[in-house]
Amino acid sequence: MAPCQRKKANAQKSLVHFEGRCIIQPCGVTMKKHSNPRTVNSKTRLYSPFGLGTSLDIVYDYHYRCFRQNERYSTLLVYSRDIDNCNPKEPLKSMAVFRDKQGRQKPDPESVKVINMNGAKITGTTAKNLAEFEEMLFGGSGWLSTLKVFQLVAFAGTVGHYNEALRGSLLKKGGLEKFKLFKDETDGKSALRTADDKLLAELEAKEVQATNEEVDKVDEICIPQRLLLLAK
Known part of the structure; x- marks a missing residue:
């Protein structure tokens, strides 16, 4: 600057x-x-x-x-x-x-x-x-x-x-240099990224379904799970 x-x-x-x-x-x-x-x-x-x-x-x-x-x-x-x-x-x-x-x-x-x-x-x-x-x-x-x-x-x-x-x-x-990733965490480059992307797509699809159906007909969705998946 x-x-x-x-x-x-x-x-x-x-x-x-x-x-x-x-x-x-x-x-x-x-x-x-x-x-x-x-x-x-x-x-x-x-x-x-x-x-x-x-x-x-x-x-x-x-x-x-x-x-x-x-x-x-x-x-x-x-x-x-x-x-x-x-x-x-x-x-x-x-x-x-x-x-x-x-x-x-x-x-x-x-x-x-x-x-x-x-x-x-x-x-x-x-x-x-x-x-x-x-x-x-x-x-x-x-x-x-x-x-x-x-x-x-x-x-x-x-x-x-x-x-x-x-x-x-x-x-x-x-x-x-001091801290490490969790065993199941991704750095955006590992093979686990593909599995994470698939799981994220499934969770987002459930959210869309929840908005179109009655609440008692849809399983409870864990929003933190989706957001933390994005954080990975």
Whole structure:
């Protein structure tokens, strides 16, 4: 991105929705002679696909200058947000961060650092924290592997979307190298994808049938099963 370019003058008041993701504040700064951004600041919100009224506030900050060792830091903060955190007066306010008395942005004490880079050291979060994010979004845990949840949170937080020079290291050391897929999960390339597509078609056909027939004549449909199949 060019220095803090916005597509519209009122970008702070507009929301971009894509499959439950709300982009609250995207902003990137890059040097003129380089394609990689020096600084990225992004705030997003990921809503539950089941309409549970829950969401995750995600704040991604990145700063890197290759010739200065003290200018190499990044954080991906995630705050679990329920219906009580909704603020109609400030709908774009992220719960993951706050401003101190000097106006400096600070992470909320309840925010989780999913990715943290300080100098040459990059660390990630725990499987327990990822399971809590899964429960917040889907109303249960154990349906998706920790790797899937990490990928969901990281990509919803726009990590790697700006061609950052260290994007690969952030994602690998933050979780891609540490977490694994479930045995029956697909990565979109495996042979199980064909079976998943067939099962998805059958479930969607049952939904269409349910809308055309009386409820007592149709077997109960597990909507989460269909949606989680899409998540795989």
